[in-house]
Amino acid sequence: MPSVLIGALALTSALLAYRVWNYGRRELGLPPGPPTTPILGNIPHFPRLFPFLQFSRWAAEYGDIYSLKVLDRTMVILSSGQAIKDILDKNGTSTSDRFQPYTLLHAEGIYQIFDHASSHRWRAMRKATHTFLAPEALQGHWGVQQIEYTRLLYDIVESPKDIYTHIKRTTASVMTTLIYGKSIPHYAGSKAELFFEGTKCINELAAPFDHPPLDFFPILRHVPERWAPWKTLSKKTKQIRNAFDQDLFHQCEEAVRSGKRTGCYLENVIETQVELGSNRNEVRAMGRVLLDAGTETSASFLHSFIMAMTCHPEVQSKAQAEIDEVLGNDQLPVLEDYGNLPYLNALIKEASEFCFPLHRFRPIIPVGVPHVASRETHYNGFVIPQGSVIFMNIWGVFHDPGGYILTEFGTKPGANTEGLRDNLPFGAGRRICPGAELASRNIAMNAINLLWAFNFNEDTSGSCTMDLENYLPGMELALKPFTCNIEVRSEARAALIKRAYDIAAL
Numbered sequence: 001m002p003s004v005l006i007g008a009l010a011l012t013s014a015l016l017a018y019r020v021w022n023y024g025r026r027e028l029g030l031p032p033g034p035p036t037t038p039i040l041g042n043i044p045h046f047p048r049l050f051p052f053l054q055f056s057r058w059a060a061e062y063g064d065i066y067s068l069k070v071l072d073r074t075m076v077i078l079s080s081g082q083a084i085k086d087i088l089d090k091n092g093t094s095t096s097d098r099f100q101p102y103t104l105l106h107a108e109g110i111y112q113i114f115d116h117a118s119s120h121r122w123r124a125m126r127k128a129t130h131t132f133l134a135p136e137a138l139q140g141h142w143g144v145q146q147i148e149y150t151r152l153l154y155d156i157v158e159s160p161k162d163i164y165t166h167i168k169r170t171t172a173s174v175m176t177t178l179i180y181g182k183s184i185p186h187y188a189g190s191k192a193e194l195f196f197e198g199t200k201c202i203n204e205l206a207a208p209f210d211h212p213p214l215d216f217f218p219i220l221r222h223v224p225e226r227w228a229p230w231k232t233l234s235k236k237t238k239q240i241r242n243a244f245d246q247d248l249f250h251q252c253e254e255a256v257r258s259g260k261r262t263g264c265y266l267e268n269v270i271e272t273q274v275e276l277g278s279n280r281n282e283v284r285a286m287g288r289v290l291l292d293a294g295t296e297t298s299a300s301f302l303h304s305f306i307m308a309m310t311c312h313p314e315v316q317s318k319a320q321a322e323i324d325e326v327l328g329n330d331q332l333p334v335l336e337d338y339g340n341l342p343y344l345n346a347l348i349k350e351a352s353e354f355c356f357p358l359h360r361f362r363p364i365i366p367v368g369v370p371h372v373a374s375r376e377t378h379y380n381g382f383v384i385p386q387g388s389v390i391f392m393n394i395w396g397v398f399h400d401p402g403g404y405i406l407t408e409f410g411t412k413p414g415a416n417t418e419g420l421r422d423n424l425p426f427g428a429g430r431r432i433c434p435g436a437e438l439a440s441r442n443i444a445m446n447a448i449n450l451l452w453a454f455n456f457n458e459d460t461s462g463s464c465t466m467d468l469e470n471y472l473p474g475m476e477l478a479l480k481p482f483t484c485n486i487e488v489r490s491e492a493r494a495a496l497i498k499r500a501y502d503i504a505a506l
């Protein structure tokens with residue numbers, strides 16, 4: 001009997017040792033990748049800051065699909081239009097789940113952007129956003145956008161040095177008006193400021209290596225708060241986010257109850273709540289996710305656009321000359337003008353079948369929002385195991401000399417553009433960004449307005465550069481606060497802006 005026990009013990013120990021030894025190793029059949037370290041896998045080499053740079057260097061070495069190991073978890077990095085198309089677009093039924101960071105769910109409770117695609121909650125969110133962001137609905141949102149863009153012009157005339165926060169206020173106010181029926185006229189001490197404070201916390205909570213590995217070792221979740229700073233951050237995040245949307249949500253509920261509706265998104269969702277099969281907390285979260293997804297992204301793009309113009313005066317002058325020829329001095333631009341401005345289009349949406357140069361040059365979400373494989377998937381003879389986290393290396397695709405050729409500002413298509421599509425910066429497959437059209441209208445109108453109204457030049461602050469050091473760490477490629485020299489291009493234009501502002505009774 002003891003010998004059986006000893007044998008069983010030896011076998012168990014051998015199995016355990018084998019498992020530990022293999023922990024962190026790349027299994028057979030996975031796409032290739034950098035060498036792993038026992039147990040940790042590729043953690044020691046995992047880039048903390050601007051991961052897209054290292055992802056792109058590895059792509060040059062290992063190809064358009066490679067794998068990394070983080071402990072026993074597999075990560076797959078896709079760095080070509082074709083791989084993204086085949087794995088995420090065509091095979092979307094198997095590759096549309098999400099990684100759900102515990103830190104974030106602890107703070108938010110419900111957050112549909114991180115729900116699996118099979119979940120009822122995610123489907124309800126997509127259904128509601130589809131109705132809200134459909135082309136017919138966008139027409140109805142345009143009035144709100146126009147008012148906010150007029151206010152932006154006016155604010156810049158009044159205090160050009162605050163352009164960074166003016167842009168943030170504008171994108172936040174568009175979204176709060178559309179979602180909650182409440183605009184935000186000023187930045188300091190406002191809901192917009194509170195919102196960005198909350199997203200900063202969310203970004204910190206979601207930073208993959210700044211917290212203990214709670215997703216891999218759930219026991220760590222029980223460590224008391226005094227040794228677990230992430231718990232304090234989670235509490236703070238909850239407080240800020242609640243302070244932000246509690247009253248806004250109540251006002252929407254009240255508007256529906258009293259019949260005094262503003263027609264905003266959340267009122268519609270509250271009204272169709274039963275049909276959507278969603279509970280009150282889920283409805284509330286639908287407001288948050290839309291606001292999170294649509295506000296900072298749009299602001300970051302506009303910040304980069306202004307900086308690109310500031311750093312490339314020759315590009316700015318050429319775009320302005322084109323705008324002046326179409327519009328002259330005596331009328332404010334309208335969205336329809338955009339179609340008559342091929343050069344400006346080419347700066348934002350290149351005049352070819354491919355997508356935005358600025359999105360290529362400084363893509364807003366350079367490694368996408370990772371997907372997760374809900375089933376084992378195969379590509380070019382490689383296995384992508386169930387549970388793998390899949391990144392689309394948007395930066396790598398756009399900076400691959402075979403795919404796109406870098407020019408001084410932006411890039412142009414190279415020889416190997418197979419599988420690329422014009423909305424790649426907006427993600428892939430079933431999770432593709434539902435707000436892409438709203439965002440594009442926002443970008444187009446502000447680009448014309450800003451170049452029609454102002455000259456942007458470098459100032460002496462040292463903040464006028466597009467170098468990556470001037471960008472914040474995090475999932476989004478967002479510029480650090482900056483200033484630049486801004487002048488209204490003529491008295492006539494300043495007067496037109498003032499008049500439009502007065503007419504809108506702002």
Ligand code: HEM
Pocket residue numbers: 112113114126129133289290293294295297298301364365368369370371425426427428429430431432433434435436438439
């Ligand atoms: C320049 C602006 C924007 C960019 C670059 C952008 C990009 C993206 C990307 C890359 C994703 C992840 C897609 C994927 O998982 O493959 C995403 C998701 C999402 N975006 Fe956008 N977005 C922008 C603006 C907006 C706006 C204005 C809205 C709403 C009005 C919005 C709503 C959403 C939502 C709700 C999701 C989550 C989709 C899901 O998980 O199913 N986005 N966006």
